[in-house]
Amino acid sequence: MSKSNNVYKDAYNRGLRLLDETKSLPSEPELGALLGVSRTTIRSILTRMEETGLIAWNKRSKTVLRVPRQDDFFPEEETDTLSQIIERSFMRRLLAGGAEPGMQINELELAREIGVGTTSVREFLIRFSRFGLIEKRRNSHWVLKGFTRAFALELTEIREMFELRSAAAFAALPEDSPVWADLDLLEDEHRLLAREIATRFNEFSELDERFHRLIHRASHNRFIVDFYDVIAMIFHYHYQWNKAQERERNAVAVAEHLAYIAALKSRDLGKVDVACRKHLKSARNTLLTSIPEGQQPQRA
Amino acid sequence: MSKSNNVYKDAYNRGLRLLDETKSLPSEPELGALLGVSRTTIRSILTRMEETGLIAWNKRSKTVLRVPRQDDFFPEEETDTLSQIIERSFMRRLLAGGAEPGMQINELELAREIGVGTTSVREFLIRFSRFGLIEKRRNSHWVLKGFTRAFALELTEIREMFELRSAAAFAALPEDSPVWADLDLLEDEHRLLAREIATRFNEFSELDERFHRLIHRASHNRFIVDFYDVIAMIFHYHYQWNKAQERERNAVAVAEHLAYIAALKSRDLGKVDVACRKHLKSARNTLLTSIPEGQQPQRA
């Protein structure tokens, strides 16, 4: 089993959804652009769609014969990337207790446990190392630094530095910059979510990420933009395990975002600074309260 | 050829230098700690030292029989890590012209050219990607972003942010912190170098790195500390290809460092800020002038 065909399966599933909407499919290159895969994969997809009687395919004509059923889809779990699978397993282990800082990480054991090759695990760990949670001992094992209070503080320190700067850059952007339209759209989505927060509160995390990424992008600095990956990753898992008062927390955050957006639109750097600081402070507190260990406030 | 024994060879070479100083070697675990390798490697080293008549080895007694000659050493190039080899090749290509931004990077071609497996190249590229010079297209090739003016500006922007903060943290460190002793030692080294700058100017880059790392460490923030790897990497190669006015530049930098050190010792945050800013500004200018393309000053 040298390489799974998850790219194909995932694109196939997404391709099925196109069948609902049209009577015939566009050209192969166009489909490729639409689904973000190569023509090779598109042709495999079309081949199968023909085999299962979903379409009639002859050169340029690709006529839809029937609407896809539930069992036409590949199972969700078969569409994941290997690195997603490894990341999930790894994070589960890391968060499911027993992961003390200082503990060593064994590539071989991880690979066996997840049922993948060691190369994939190695590559995952290398990629993952930039999040600052693990560290490599030269010619030897990885060491878990752990999701500690210190980690959260270091992370938020940088986040605040970067976001304050990005927000200031954002507010200074010229009137005709397209970001203002993006911001308006996000504002609308926030208002909508605020109105239905009681039921849709769990949709906040996705909106949160899009909003902050928009702001960070205004820095025009790849290191700042890339750093948001670290934050996004942490918050992604954080949202999954800390469900306490999720609704209230998110309601507050939405309100803070709206104030933050208003400040940005005012172009008043002072107001932006205040609104940004306020939101970041509560985000930090949320994160800090969700970290188990309640000891050591030692920081030089 | 599944794995080169460069760890052994490098440790062996370093081990030879110990023979100059003593009449008999310490215990195996002690040697391991000294050379930073496992006992397994130590034993291979001792075995060879015995074979080549350098020592007489019997259990605990390891008597030095003769002083090592030049041809006892393994050739330097055999002591490099694979990733060092790959990095050097890669950087040579990158800097030796013809590396336009947007150009795509081919793992297989790189691997063939360097004469290593693709896995090693892949791992190198993943590790290297955090420097912000290359970027991965999902399921496809890497793209060279290039060592451009924009890159240098983005890099220095973060550097300045981080170092100003670290320097302030440094100055605020308590009297009894061990860093003050480290700083004193570095100051001495700077004075010594300043006196002999005419001949030893090329020793500056190493001192520069140690000095800045000491300061960054005061931030107690892993992201700040780790970011210095990016700076160090860039400056490392920068020093190699831009030799114009190297002596003058380094003389100026040493003087700036001394002023910076004096400011830190004064604990006066205002002075620290001024000295730090001044030095970072000239470092930035040095870097910028060494970037080929003299066009596009467009930055939003």
Place this chain on the structure above:
DNA sequence: ATAATGTCTTTTATCGTGAAAAAACAGTTT
């Protein structure tokens, strides 16, 4: 009893290999 050495086991680093996916090339259709 502690710390070394001798021996055996496990893990890491690296390669070659093969299937999935992308990309390039060649031939067709409108």
Place this chain on the structure above:
DNA sequence: AAACTGTTTTTTCACGATAAAAGACATTAT
């Protein structure tokens, strides 16, 4: 001739295998 389809080549991704290096265990010396 521009854009498509058919076909072939190349590259990426992931695995298992193997030597180097680390680490663990057993034995011996001080």
